[in-house]
Amino acid sequence: MSKEYLLAFETSCDETSVAVLQDSEIVSNVVYTQTIHQKYGGVVPEIASRAHMEKIVPVYLEALEKANIGMEHISAIAYTQSPGLIGSLLVGATFAKTLAQSRSLPLIEVNHIEAHAIANGISNPEIELPFLCLIVSGGHTEFRVCHSMTDTEVIGHTIDDAAGEAFDKIAKLLNLDYPGGPEIDKWAKRGNPNRFDFPISKVPDLDFSFSGIKTAVLQFLQRETKNNTNFIEDNLADICASVQYTIVQTLLAKYEKAVHQTGIHNLGIAGGVSANSALRSQFLEMCVKLNSKSYIPEFQYCTDNAGMIGFTAYHKWRLGKYSYDYTMTPSARA
Ligand code: KG4
Ligand code: ZN
Numbered sequence: 001m002s003k004e005y006l007l008a009f010e011t012s013c014d015e016t017s018v019a020v021l022q023d024s025e026i027v028s029n030v031v032y033t034q035t036i037h038q039k040y041g042g043v044v045p046e047i048a049s050r051a052h053m054e055k056i057v058p059v060y061l062e063a064l065e066k067a068n069i070g071m072e073h074i075s076a077i078a079y080t081q082s083p084g085l086i087g088s089l090l091v092g093a094t095f096a097k098t099l100a101q102s103r104s105l106p107l108i109e110v111n112h113i114e115a116h117a118i119a120n121g122i123s124n125p126e127i128e129l130p131f132l133c134l135i136v137s138g139g140h141t142e143f144r145v146c147h148s149m150t151d152t153e154v155i156g157h158t159i160d161d162a163a164g165e166a167f168d169k170i171a172k173l174l175n176l177d178y179p180g181g182p183e184i185d186k187w188a189k190r191g192n193p194n195r196f197d198f199p200i201s202k203v204p205d206l207d208f209s210f211s212g213i214k215t216a217v218l219q220f221l222q223r224e225t226k227n228n229t230n231f232i233e234d235n236l237a238d239i240c241a242s243v244q245y246t247i248v249q250t251l252l253a254k255y256e257k258a259v260h261q262t263g264i265h266n267l268g269i270a271g272g273v274s275a276n277s278a279l280r281s282q283f284l285e286m287c288v289k290l291n292s293k294s295y296i297p298e299f300q301y302c303t304d305n306a307g308m309i310g311f312t313a314y315h316k317w318r319l320g321k322y323s324y325d326y327t328m329t330p331s332a333r334a
Contacts, residue, residue, distance in 0.1 A: 012084025156206025
């Protein structure tokens with residue numbers, strides 16, 4: 001069978017991204033990150049929708065150009081259907097649907113979080129199934145068992161903030177730029193992770209909670225800055241290292257529990273926070289300790305990108321999981 005091209009759109013949050021795949025191979029993956037949110041210290045939904053509206057056409061054209069093809073070569077179109085900011089999702093969905101309808105092409109709906117997990121297969125085509133994946137991003141923290149590349153099951157999730165949200169909100173308390181995760185990661189490299197103690201949340205089963213650490217850090221900073229107004233500046237590296245240590249410990253303690261509970265020893269991490277250097281190295285150590293295989297997507301496929309949407313869509317497409325129903329709508333919730 002000859003290879004076919006697939007076009008994929010990702011617009012669930014603050015990245016406008018379009019990818020072209022030839023079967024499962026990502027040929028181009030253009031990602032535009034909206035920097036305008038930095039001055040607000042977080043993503044402003046209304047501004048995100050408008051920025052997608054501005055960028056979607058140039059990003060789409062660049063993706064086709066980089067792949068060196070035209071729309072006439074495309075055989076199917078995929079888009080992020082859920083979850084995410086509804087205004088942002090609507091921009092990608094409307095664009096994808098209009099293109100598909102005008103060319104009578106099949107549409108493939110993709111769940112963004114499932115795509116983060118399935119992205120582990122991009123650089124590991126021989127990935128063993130089932131595999132267990134911890135997806136840690138700015139909006140989501142959950143465990144998924146991937147029974148196949150098209151069938152995943154959520155077995156635990158956060159009951160409040162996501163891990164990335166905790167990084168971002170704590171970074172804001174420390175006067176660091178948005179997104180805060182990479183900033184904390186950078187400062188933590190020079191700090192002592194055992195200098196300050198923050199609580200590890202106790203939530204039953206395989207669920208998480210990250211609102212407690214945010215409050216604990218807030219109260220700690222209020223207390224300490226009363227005595228020393230330069231406390232944050234004087235101790236930034238140690239605070240970052242201690243916060244990062246606590247978040248990573250929280251995630252990996254649950255991960256060990258998930259491994260024991262499921263008996264699965266093919267383990268992955270995914271999502272923006274999987275770019276965290278401490279999480280990556282300690283996850284690999286955990287896998288060695290548990291005698292498990294480890295998978296981490298390449299850096300460019302960890303944060304939001306349309307390549308992972310297209311890769312996930314490819315597997316659905318091949319199993320007939322597509323539609324010519326152009327009335328489908330996106331959903332903010334998973
Ligand atoms: O998956 P992603 O790009 O977007 C969402 O779907 O949310 O994840 C973005 C999140 C942000 O919260 C960002 O702070 C976090 O990933 N992040 C990191 C690192 N790089 C990105 N968190 C910790 N350490 C990093 N190196
Ligand atoms: Zn994401």
